[in-house]
Amino acid sequence: MSAAAPLRYQARPRTGAATLPKNLQIRPTVGPKPVARSRPRLVVSAQQRSTAGRFAFVVVVGGILVGGLVAVLLLHMMAAQDGFRVTALQQRLATLTDQVQEQQQVVAADSAPNALQARADALGMVPTTISAFHNKGNGHAVESPMYVPPPSIVTGKPATAKSGAGAAAAGNSTSSKTSKSGTTSKTGTKSKAGTTSTAGTKQSTHHPHHHTGR
Amino acid sequence: MVTRTAPPPPRGAVHRPTRSAVQRRPVRRRPSARHRLEVVLFVSLIVLSLIGGRLLQLQGLDRSAYAASAQDQQLQTVTLAATRGAITDRDGNPIATSVDARDVVADPEEISDPLAIVDRLAPLLDLNAVTLLRQLSTHSQYALLTRTPVSPSVADSILAMKLPGITTPDTTRRIYPDGTLAANVIGFVNADGQGAGGLEYSYQRTLAGHSGIERYQVGANGEAIPDGRTDTTPAVPGSGLRLTLQRDIQFEAQRQITRQVKVTKSLSGTVIVMNPKNGQILALASAPTFNPNNLARANSKDLGDPAVSVPFEPGSVNKVITMSAGLEDGLVTPDSHFVIPDSYRVAGTPFHDAEIHGTEHLTLTGILAESSNIGAIKVAQRLGPQRFDYYLHAYGFGKPTGVGLPAESGGLLPPRSQWSGTTLATLSFGQGIDVTAMQVASVYSTIADDGIRVNPNIVEGTVDPDHHYVPAPAPSRHRVISVQVATELRNMLEAVTSNEGTAPAARIAGYRVAGKTGTANRYNGHGGYSGAGYTATFVGMVPADNPQLVCEVVLDRPLHNHYGGAVAAPIFHDVMSFALRTLKIPPTFTKPPKAQLKW
Numbered sequence: 001m002s003a004a005a006p007l008r009y010q011a012r013p014r015t016g017a018a019t020l021p022k023n024l025q026i027r028p029t030v031g032p033k034p035v036a037r038s039r040p041r042l043v044v045s046a047q048q049r050s051t052a053g054r055f056a057f058v059v060v061v062g063g064i065l066v067g068g069l070v071a072v073l074l075l076h077m078m079a080a081q082d083g084f085r086v087t088a089l090q091q092r093l094a095t096l097t098d099q100v101q102e103q104q105q106v107v108a109a110d111s112a113p114n115a116l117q118a119r120a121d122a123l124g125m126v127p128t129t130i131s132a133f134h135n136k137g138n139g140h141a142v143e144s145p146m147y148v149p150p151p152s153i154v155t156g157k158p159a160t161a162k163s164g165a166g167a168a169a170a171g172n173s174t175s176s177k178t179s180k181s182g183t184t185s186k187t188g189t190k191s192k193a194g195t196t197s198t199a200g201t202k203q204s205t206h207h208p209h210h211h212t213g214r
Numbered sequence: 215m216v217t218r219t220a221p222p223p224p225r226g227a228v229h230r231p232t233r234s235a236v237q238r239r240p241v242r243r244r245p246s247a248r249h250r251l252e253v254v255l256f257v258s259l260i261v262l263s264l265i266g267g268r269l270l271q272l273q274g275l276d277r278s279a280y281a282a283s284a285q286d287q288q289l290q291t292v293t294l295a296a297t298r299g300a301i302t303d304r305d306g307n308p309i310a311t312s313v314d315a316r317d318v319v320a321d322p323e324e325i326s327d328p329l330a331i332v333d334r335l336a337p338l339l340d341l342n343a344v345t346l347l348r349q350l351s352t353h354s355q356y357a358l359l360t361r362t363p364v365s366p367s368v369a370d371s372i373l374a375m376k377l378p379g380i381t382t383p384d385t386t387r388r389i390y391p392d393g394t395l396a397a398n399v400i401g402f403v404n405a406d407g408q409g410a411g412g413l414e415y416s417y418q419r420t421l422a423g424h425s426g427i428e429r430y431q432v433g434a435n436g437e438a439i440p441d442g443r444t445d446t447t448p449a450v451p452g453s454g455l456r457l458t459l460q461r462d463i464q465f466e467a468q469r470q471i472t473r474q475v476k477v478t479k480s481l482s483g484t485v486i487v488m489n490p491k492n493g494q495i496l497a498l499a500s501a502p503t504f505n506p507n508n509l510a511r512a513n514s515k516d517l518g519d520p521a522v523s524v525p526f527e528p529g530s531v532n533k534v535i536t537m538s539a540g541l542e543d544g545l546v547t548p549d550s551h552f553v554i555p556d557s558y559r560v561a562g563t564p565f566h567d568a569e570i571h572g573t574e575h576l577t578l579t580g581i582l583a584e585s586s587n588i589g590a591i592k593v594a595q596r597l598g599p600q601r602f603d604y605y606l607h608a609y610g611f612g613k614p615t616g617v618g619l620p621a622e623s624g625g626l627l628p629p630r631s632q633w634s635g636t637t638l639a640t641l642s643f644g645q646g647i648d649v650t651a652m653q654v655a656s657v658y659s660t661i662a663d664d665g666i667r668v669n670p671n672i673v674e675g676t677v678d679p680d681h682h683y684v685p686a687p688a689p690s691r692h693r694v695i696s697v698q699v700a701t702e703l704r705n706m707l708e709a710v711t712s713n714e715g716t717a718p719a720a721r722i723a724g725y726r727v728a729g730k731t732g733t734a735n736r737y738n739g740h741g742g743y744s745g746a747g748y749t750a751t752f753v754g755m756v757p758a759d760n761p762q763l764v765c766e767v768v769l770d771r772p773l774h775n776h777y778g779g780a781v782a783a784p785i786f787h788d789v790m791s792f793a794l795r796t797l798k799i800p801p802t803f804t805k806p807p808k809a810q811l812k813w
Contacts, residue, residue: 098366101313108391113465135803
């Protein structure tokens with residue numbers, strides 16, 4: 001149907017009479033026929049479409065799409081670049097970590113006491129054996145090795161076999177009859193160093209659980 | 215086509231074939247289309263039912279199994295090794311640590327020219343060319359070329375050669391920067407990186423951490439798919455151990471005992487340096503020892519720690535328990551008088567001192583200073599077996615100290631019910647009982663700490679993966695003897711280092727030194743002591759009036775001079791002097807008291 005073609009408005013046929021029961025139907029009255037009045041025809045007017053608005057819409061949408069696409073591509077490219085950069089940095093980090101570990105091993109080996117001693121020996125150094133101390137009690141600096149006398153020993157009279165007599169002599173004569181196993185040697189014939197010599201049959205009588213027969 | 219058909223039956227009549235007719239001419243009835251359709255439908259239903267059942271089985275009942283199987287084919291699982299925790303000394307100096315490393319692995323089936331690879335790898339890896347060629351010529355897909363993993367830089371050099379069939383997978387390597395330092399304490403790890411000796415073994419769970427898992431998608435040939443699915447459960451590194459050891463003192467102790475073992479031709483030697491206030495072990499050195507970096511050259515006998523695992527008869531160092539028990543029970547005083555004959559019988563068995571002498575009149579201090587066996591027996595007899603047994607247990611004999619090292623022995627303290635008539639006598643001077651060096655050091659630490667026994671300990675704390683330090687539980691402590699008795703004992707022990715005592719060689723210039731020698735018969739393994747030599751010992755503390763350090767030296771079967779005062783005391787002097795300087799422990803500037811040895 002053309003837009004310019006007029007549309008006739010057709011009156012809807014009355015159907016009420018046909019549908020009512022007969023006793024309710026109204027007979028048409030006799031009289032002059034109604035004069036047919038001319039009614040204005042309804043015409044659908046064709047719309048005037050604006051092609052300029054549609055074009056702008058297409059351009060905007062297209063622009064958004066293209067822009068979004070470019071943005072996504074850029075983001076992907078940046079992500080990819082970052083990914084490569086992260087990978088490269090991780091490899092670099094791993095390499096540097098390995099180098100740090102290797103250097104730490106070198107430092108640890110060089111700072112080990114045995115390595116230090118070897119180097120000191122090579123330089124002709126010797127361990128110190130002296131220290132200096134400051135005595136806070138008397139305020140004097142003390143050269144070391146300072147002399148501390150060995151424990152003074154009080155010995156009694158030669159044994160006269162009076163057990164428990166409590167005859168501890170007050171003399172300070174230092175015993176000189178023993179020859180110790182240490183570095184100090186004195187005249188005498190004895191040699192002892194706390195040796196526990198279990199002589200005789202003792203070995204066969206004790207410690208039955210572990211060393212039976214000792 | 216015209217067919218003849220039978221005339222229709224009359225209306226109302228029913229056609230019934232007679233029996234005779236059926237029998238006479240059997241009619242072969244062909245199945246109707248409907249019947250065939252039913253058969254086909256039935257068979258189809260059966261087939262469809264089977265298919266449906268199988269489908270139900272695959273997708274329903276066995277779904278998870280097949281899904282897991284498919285996933286296994288698609289995913290490659292790799293175990294991520296946890297980094298083992300480091301072991302450091304008390305100042306944080308590393309004694310054992312783990313570093314990244316690479317294995318060098320070959321796939322011989324991918325190698326077409328093994329000689330070319332041997333030419334390039336053998337000098338780089340310091341491998342024997344023949345051995346390497348044999349490894350590369352095997353018919354396998356895996357050959358580990360180096361027993362010890364190589365450093366990452368060496369691995370990078372190998373990868374840069376682009377040798378076919380050669381890969382360098384990641385691994386870790388346990389290294390001990392100081393080599394033999396404290397090796398008997400630290401221990402070692404096996405080829406799988408698991409602790410197999412020393413603290414590496416006893417603290418395996420702490421040090422090892424937990425392995426992680428990485429699962430990633432692979433292609434048909436097993437190669438990883440880039441951007442494929444990856445599930446990673448990261449490994450949890452192990453915690454580190456911070457020990458109580460002081461590295462320099464440990465080194466000096468080890469150096470001295472190694473030298474002395476060699477000079478005296480001893481079987482072995484041990485040095486323990488201990489802080490009596492808290493029971494911390496500052497040095498625990500043994501000789502001979504081993505290098506955990508090179509276990510292939512280690513002697514298996516040297517891998518343990520004799521200080522805790524090899525009991526010995528302590529000899530005269532045990533007399534301090536006898537004396538302390540007598541003092542604590544109020545039975546004797548330092549000046550108590552004793553008559554010491556040349557020979558003394560107990561239960562019919564004669565006992566002698568180490569040297570032949572006439573009747574002597576010694577005080578209790580004199581008995582200790584001159585290390586008289588008979589004097590110790592007499593004190594023990596005043597105590598009686600029950601009290602003496604009590605004190606032996608109170609000092610920690612008969613059970614391990616719990617210092618934390620593996621294979622620790624509790625020694626052998628004969629049960630009270632099995633004591634013979636001479637057991638009390640022999641125990642009083644340290645024979646007939648087996649103890650470890652750690653137990654003996656703990657006894658003297660108790661005396662040094664005014665009578666309080668603090669359990670020896672060697673692990674100060676742990677350091678978790680986030681570098682948070684967690685101190686170890688405080689060691690147990692209990693009082694064994696009173697402060698007064700401990701002080702009296704130290705004064706008595708100071709006399710041991712006098713010129714009249716058995717260990718003047720232990721004296722240190724500027725300091726007051728208290729200690730005790732021991733020269734005990736060694737059990738020969740054949741029911742006696744004959745020919746087995748001696749165990750030489752010296753245990754002491756400095757400064758005697760306020761002990762800061764306890765040091766014990768034990769030499770097992772020295773051949774050149776076997777007396778504790780001659781071979782062990784000098785090592786005590788050297789190690790203790792070094793420790794005093796290192797820890798900057800000043801003298802106390804006091805004079806030793808007079809000691810009365812005889813009456």
